[in-house]
Amino acid sequence: MSLAVPVVTIDGPSGSGKGTVSRAVARHAGWHWLDSGVLYRLVALDGKERGFAPDDVKSHAEVALALDVCFQNDADNDRVLLRGRDVTAALRSEAVGAGASRVAAWPEVRRALLDRQRAFARPPGLVADGRDMGTVVFPRAALKVFLTASAEERALRRHKQLKDKGSDVSLPALSREIAERDARDATRTVAPLKPAPDAHVIDSTLLTIEEVVERVLALGRARSLWP
DSSP: OOOSSOEEEEEOOTTSSHHHHHHHHHHHHTOEEEEHHHHHHHHHHHHHHTTOOTTOHHHHHHHHHTOOEEEEEOSSOEEEEETTEEOHHHHTSHHHHHHHHHHTTOHHHHHHHHHHHHTTOOTTOEEEEESSIIIIIOTTOSEEEEEEOOHHHHHHHHHHHHHHTTOOOOHHHHHHHHHHHHHHHHHOSSSOSOOOTTOEEEEOTTOOHHHHHHHHHHHHHHTTSOO
16 A cells, blocks of 8 residues: 555544544545545445345445445535445434444455445545444555543433434434444454554544544654645
């Protein structure tokens, strides 16, 4: 993997704020942004729409290799098109999130998406968020951050986010789902969720998004990655 393009990785569990933080950092730097979780959500959604059995590893891996996806980014919002159709809202459902956690545990799917993820590293640089960006996808990244928060705080954040969007979801059920997803992600045999040995761990439980972003920006400045 080439080191010509600087890469910053921000990994962490669901609800830690890594998506919001990574996007803000990418905008500050004027770099590209990769939300790797979207790719796994796309595989889960595409597989469901094609009628694949939930445990059909081979078919999901084939989908991962041939995803017909387009990312449209502008100052106001980001849209994801699957086979020409806007699936941005559908990708954020809890059902698709659970499906993404399932397919992400399959080595065949992870291998199928590896080159696609690395292809996002284009000049002037890339901020990549996910669960194995610093450990597997970009092990020689210029800066690695592992963002975490208590399970209770992450459940509260996700509950508020869904309520704001009009979804009626129970907080206890959401807490159980996050705990189950954490367990799956941390114990899977391939690319388990864990900080890279050289990652900077930031606990965001008692921090605002702005405070977390500033901490990451300060780490980048220390490495002369941006002004």
